[in-house]
Amino acid sequence: MAVTLEELARLVGGRVIGDPATEVSGVCPADEAQKGRIAFATGPEFVEKLRGSDASAVFVPEPIDDLEIAQVVVEDPRRAFFQAAALFKEQSAPAPGISDRAFVDPTASLGAEVTVFPLAYVGAEAAIGDRVRIYPGAYVGRGVRIGDDSTLFANVSVGEGTLIGRRVTLHFGASVGADGFGYLQEGDVHVKIPQTGGVVIEDDVEIGSNTTVDRATLGNTVIGAGTKIDNLVQVAHNCKVGRNVILVAHSGLAGSTVLGDNVLLAARSGTKDHVTVGERSIIGGMSGVRKDLPPGSKVIGYPAEDHMLWKRQRVFLAKSGELVKKVRDLEARIAELEKRLGKDD
Amino acid sequence: MAVTLEELARLVGGRVIGDPATEVSGVCPADEAQKGRIAFATGPEFVEKLRGSDASAVFVPEPIDDLEIAQVVVEDPRRAFFQAAALFKEQSAPAPGISDRAFVDPTASLGAEVTVFPLAYVGAEAAIGDRVRIYPGAYVGRGVRIGDDSTLFANVSVGEGTLIGRRVTLHFGASVGADGFGYLQEGDVHVKIPQTGGVVIEDDVEIGSNTTVDRATLGNTVIGAGTKIDNLVQVAHNCKVGRNVILVAHSGLAGSTVLGDNVLLAARSGTKDHVTVGERSIIGGMSGVRKDLPPGSKVIGYPAEDHMLWKRQRVFLAKSGELVKKVRDLEARIAELEKRLGKDD
């Protein structure tokens, strides 16, 4: 759907230079510009790319002379561009409706303007909020509750006992509410501990493709509001993840991990079970946290330690050849001294 | 479904203090107690939580005075609690039946009391045992055989050539029997080696969400009886995994790895291809095994080595600053001695 520059300028709080009735229907990068789309420019190198380009308009921080295409002048062109992108994306959303090729259990309740695509499954007694979208192949287990404006993309699985908040997004193949990994060892045999708890996903959480969040043994695994989880991340049973946490791809939390608000786990990092990480801590890439960390920690390595110590150890190792040489040299000098002084008597 | 305390006491081998006709319909943690549910207490701190709580009953190791709620006295309250949890979970299982919204190939054979949910797929010549449950979005390829009492949760994929034993559980999105990763290099081009083997999953195996187990090039990839695999684990083609092995989340086995019985791979650890790990070995977290290991090994690091050596190296690195300082100090002392003795002649 096309939007006029006048409308866009109103949305982003900017002003139009050129024809305000110019219509655009999408965004484009400055170096892959397309007709009917709007780009953004934050510096001279962008502007060069736009001269003679096919873009129909551009967000700029200040008016640019001699540019053929229309401009929307706005304080933060990058942010305005993202706002426009979000608008166009929202406009291309599917029309609501419940496909008769989906399976919706008669005991499930659906809010207003819900979209259930063909081949999606909504189980008994599930409660689906307004404007929720459930894509093909998504599975909503018995009694699951989903808040308004949430989206389950294709092939997502949400197990019994899960409570999902508002404006939550689950990407392709994400798994929420499968059994946690808990066994009692009896001799050589691993006897399953029934996982009867649930999962609570609070508002505004995003969970990446093929990421897994397991249900608690008892009580709930919790993902705090505003937390964003990347692809292929593991959140084990009984974890309590704070608000606005970032879990980057391939990171993992062992059972009963507690993360404070605003913690960041970089790619491929993880925690031992029952560890507590204080708020605003940063765990470096490929690191493993084995003990509790106070708020504001910045650690890396395995076992994870203060990042300055870790860096010093890297430098030490890089120079280890010199150290070995120096010790060998000292040894020779001492031998020489001993020789000159003769045998001890 | 509710159960009386009398019935529960019989199940777990305990005795009731209070009204044996009291009904409970689920379990709950002591600190999130709910009416109609039974908790467990193993020590004084639990008992405090239960005073005045909403729980209807509690498993205890010895009678507790002055507790308002009914008690079931049993030797191991935690174990009894898990037994009760398993009972309630079993009771809440879906009623068997083949949905007419599922696709079941007419040449597939189904045992007694099988459950096939809407939107599940069972391919040609598949053979499904008694009481098997196949959830929405699960895919059973041509000719796959599944033993009695196994469960395939939503969006699981099981490829042609797979043989699954009894009481096996595959969690959301698990992938069993996809092609192994094998190529012949011809110049710069990677020519696919056809993967024509299969996968054998023996009895009582559990496979976590979004875990992948690839089919063999020839012969079979094998997961031994009683082995438990966590989420997001990779088992490559031609691996032979022993019995009662534990593979924790994000661990991975390269092609043709052989694991003895009762081996444990901690989170994020892995093996090089064609490595053999002796039974009862423990591979530490974030470790990579690059050579064969005898039975009972306990290794960590990359390349993985004896865990005591690894710990000593961590201590060495932690003290590396002192070592550098000490060498610098020795250097000064030697220089001083050399100065005092004068030039060598």
Next chain:
Amino acid sequence: MAVTLEELARLVGGRVIGDPATEVSGVCPADEAQKGRIAFATGPEFVEKLRGSDASAVFVPEPIDDLEIAQVVVEDPRRAFFQAAALFKEQSAPAPGISDRAFVDPTASLGAEVTVFPLAYVGAEAAIGDRVRIYPGAYVGRGVRIGDDSTLFANVSVGEGTLIGRRVTLHFGASVGADGFGYLQEGDVHVKIPQTGGVVIEDDVEIGSNTTVDRATLGNTVIGAGTKIDNLVQVAHNCKVGRNVILVAHSGLAGSTVLGDNVLLAARSGTKDHVTVGERSIIGGMSGVRKDLPPGSKVIGYPAEDHMLWKRQRVFLAKSGELVKKVRDLEARIAELEKRLGKDD
């Protein structure tokens, strides 16, 4: 379907010893030989296994005396065996056809001899090439284009904005075209950057089970022709992966990574965002690349460095106990010298 040895010999450029009308219908390993199948032997140890075995024929490099079963003599028996395996696999492919239990949007276009299985989903305006196969539970989003002879196995998800080439294979649960992981931080809140770009998968690419390839913020994430990706790999938004690259299981590319042609990432290795890795570089297992690498690099460790340096550091650490002992010894010898010389004056 059975094939005569005469036909097989023609396919692989070999000649038959024995009855050329002998029929085989599959391949088998020499040590698990089966009637009606053909094995291969490259050396004497294979031949021993075949004496008295059930195999109906064998590929050999030279004629073998006194073997009861038919032989196909060919320069490279292993390669011939793989060619035969590929032939039998192709023969067992499903018959083309569009199931009326699939959902195919009326605005989608389908090429010739396409197979769409029951419970697969093909969205609006999708364009599917000739002989494409789409298995149960696979999801093809709006406007996705798929080239001739590609295969989407069960429960694969392909999002809007994805362009897939010819002869591409996506294994169980692979996710292509989900949103990249991009946020603007505003105070404590992570504001989503709309991901409006796409994904381009070029010809002859293979993507493993439950692997994730995210769509670009703008422009495209690109996987070059002939690249092979194993299971559980993460390719973040905006990455540009070259041709004939190998990404082994659990490896991961952070956003905007650029990989030259023929790069190899071993298992569990990864790159920092915006890193460029020159062609034909090899990244060792469990390694993390944090800076640009020239062509032909061979690195390992975290941060990844030249593999020879890394090995030297491993040796240094292994001998660190000796070093500490030697320094302690030098200290004692210096103290002794100092004592003999008396206090400095």
